[in-house]
Amino acid sequence: xxxxxxSVEKLENAGISEAVRFAITVDGSDxxxxxxxxxxxxxxxxxxxxxxxIDLEKLHQAGAGDxxxxxxxxxxxxxxxxxxxxxxxxxxxxxLTGVDTWxxxxxxxxxxxxxxxxxxxxxxxxxxxxxxxxxxxATTAPLRRCPSCGAKDExxxxxxxxxxxxxxxxxxxxxxxxxxxxxxxxxxxxxxxxNRSSLTRMMLVAERLTSLGYMQxxxxxxxxxxxxxxxxxxxxxxxxxxxxxxxxxxRFQDYLAEFATQCASNNRPAAPLVVxxxxxxTFVEHAQLISHLIEPGHVMLPTTEYINRITGRPANNTYGSxxxxxxxxxxxxxxxxxxxxxxxxxxxxxxxxDPDGELWASYPTLRPVCEVLDHVQxxxxxxxxxxxxxxxSAASLPLGVGQSVLRALVQQSLGLPTRSQIRQTxxxxxxx
Numbered sequence: 252x253x254x255x256x257x258s259v260e261k262l263e264n265a266g267i268s269e270a271v272r273f274a275i276t277v278d279g280s281d282x283x284x285x286x287x288x289x290x291x292x293x294x295x296x297x298x299x300x301x302x303x304x305i306d307l308e309k310l311h312q313a314g315a316g317d318x319x320x321x322x323x324x325x326x327x328x329x330x331x332x333x334x335x336x337x338x339x340x341x342x343x344x345x346x347l348t349g350v351d352t353w354x355x356x357x358x359x360x361x362x363x364x365x366x367x368x369x370x371x372x373x374x375x376x377x378x379x380x381x382x383x384x385x386x387x388x389a390t391t392a393p394l395r396r397c398p399s400c401g402a403k404d405e406x407x408x409x410x411x412x413x414x415x416x417x418x419x420x421x422x423x424x425x426x427x428x429x430x431x432x433x434x435x436x437x438x439x440x441x442x443x444x445x446n447r448s449s450l451t452r453m454m455l456v457a458e459r460l461t462s463l464g465y466m467q468x469x470x471x472x473x474x475x476x477x478x479x480x481x482x483x484x485x486x487x488x489x490x491x492x493x494x495x496x497x498x499x500x501x502r503f504q505d506y507l508a509e510f511a512t513q514c515a516s517n518n519r520p521a522a523p524l525v526v527x528x529x530x531x532x533t534f535v536e537h538a539q540l541i542s543h544l545i546e547p548g549h550v551m552l553p554t555t556e557y558i559n560r561i562t563g564r565p566a567n568n569t570y571g572s573x574x575x576x577x578x579x580x581x582x583x584x585x586x587x588x589x590x591x592x593x594x595x596x597x598x599x600x601x602x603x604x605d606p607d608g609e610l611w612a613s614y615p616t617l618r619p620v621c622e623v624l625d626h627v628q629x630x631x632x633x634x635x636x637x638x639x640x641x642x643x644s645a646a647s648l649p650l651g652v653g654q655s656v657l658r659a660l661v662q663q664s665l666g667l668p669t670r671s672q673i674r675q676t677x678x679x680x681x682x683x
Contacts, residue, residue: 256551257611259582259621264521268622270481271524274305277462278487281454283447286342292443294339296450300457301332302367302465307627331367335360337453339446349442354398357453358418358431364457366464375416375430377460377467381502384509385470391415392433400424435495452496455488459503462486466510466523476517483524483623490527490577490593497574504576508598515598521615524623527577529591537561538581542589550621551581554609572604580617584625594620 279300286293309327337360343352361375376388383389391413396403402423404410412421418429434456436449462484469478492500507525514522529535534553545551553561558579559568571578577593584590596602596613607613 255553255557256545256549258546258549259618260548262550262611262618262621264615264618267480267521267619271483271619271623272306272308273482274303274307274485274623274627275462275465275482276303276305276485276487277301277458277465278303279454279458281447281450283339283445283450286339290341293341294446295342296337296339296446297334298337298450298454298457299332299334300454300461301330302461303328303330307623311626331369333364333366335364337450339450340441340443350398350437350440353440353446353449354429354432354437357434357436358429360453361431362416366461367468370464370468372464372467374457374460374464377464378430378433379416380467381460381463381499381506384506385467385513386509392430394428394433397421397423397426397428398432398435398437399426399428434499438495448494452494455492456496456499458486458488459492459499463503463506466525470510470513476514476519476522479514479522480519483526483620486525486527487530488527489529489575489579490525490595491571491575493574500574500576504595504601507576507595511595512598521619524616524619525577525595526616526620526624527593528624529579529593532591533562534579534581535591538589538591541581542583545581545583545589547583547587548585549583550617552609552611553579553581555603569604571602575602578602578608578614580614582621582624586625590624592620592624 277300279298281296281298283294283296285291286295306327309323312323338349338352338356340349343349344355347355358375361378362373364374366372366374366377379390379392380388382392393411394414395407395411397407397412399421400423402421406423408422412419412428414428414430414433416430418427420426421428434453436452439449439452440446466484469475469482472478490503491497492503507523510523514520555568555570556566558564558570559566562570564570575593577595579591579593582590582592593602594614594616596608597615600607600610600613602608611617
């Protein structure tokens, strides 16, 4: 196993991490609650996504003395967050089915939600940017199957429906097709029971689009490449998408590759610094089990063969090729802590399903990422780093008694009737 490890000091791009001053971290939380206590089968989902901005220099200064400087600590951190309620089972707009209610509300979420209140750009704008490039956002996003009639492939002109920001209509059935339909979350919608799966898919996409929004914002800055060289973008969780939204991983992979190409042409060979840090899961548990076999300051690149063996998959399984736009590494920090994270490869390389995806040289940002993470470890959360811990705190939803608060919030957000109103209108009043 030690043959899979390498000292960080032997990796390329030494000195890059010394210029990194800022970290932008995005995390999200989601939950599903009963719309009212009297009708527990009627569900409403609630999503919260938070972005945390940290000035790493001030953070280090705050802890440089014998005691933490609370003033500097407060100045080192800012955060922005947005919330949204989405309809679940049993909650429909009059005249629509449950799944069409979900589709319409999801599309409004994308159009109405700004990734940051200081920007005019919404998640819908970022979804179109994702389907284009940093220099030229797309004007439409492709969908290969109508969510209403199921028409696909040869039944559709060009094999797809090109959806502009404001939506369009299916050429076969004439029904409205929304930009949000490209996420395909409605395929997992349950008219009865829990829709937590669709909700979580949406939350993960919102997290990724928020992170992309900040990257795009810095890219459009007049001093963009100088700023990008000083900033690390951190996501809570692996750089991958799963289930119905997994096809978007190719869009993220292409976007980051184009971004990296632009940075390299402007003398930034190890930018942008993008990383997804995992706090829990199978690989975190495995990393803890083998941590004593990895020397401090060394990073491990698990091969596909190794991953298949430890997860019980067949030897020829093509792990991760359809979901990940970053490759997973295990790093034992200089202080002995263990971290599991993913970083994207250089342009032209696919992290999984590609022989070059298992080459150290395919990850020019690996060394600076490891060196920055070394300096921002925390004991607040196990297997985490300070930026992730702060973003997690900003994104966390209340538990226990907080469910009553969330219920009140979603009732107000969706215009749901309260208990006294239910007696007059019945439980299936529409959300608008």
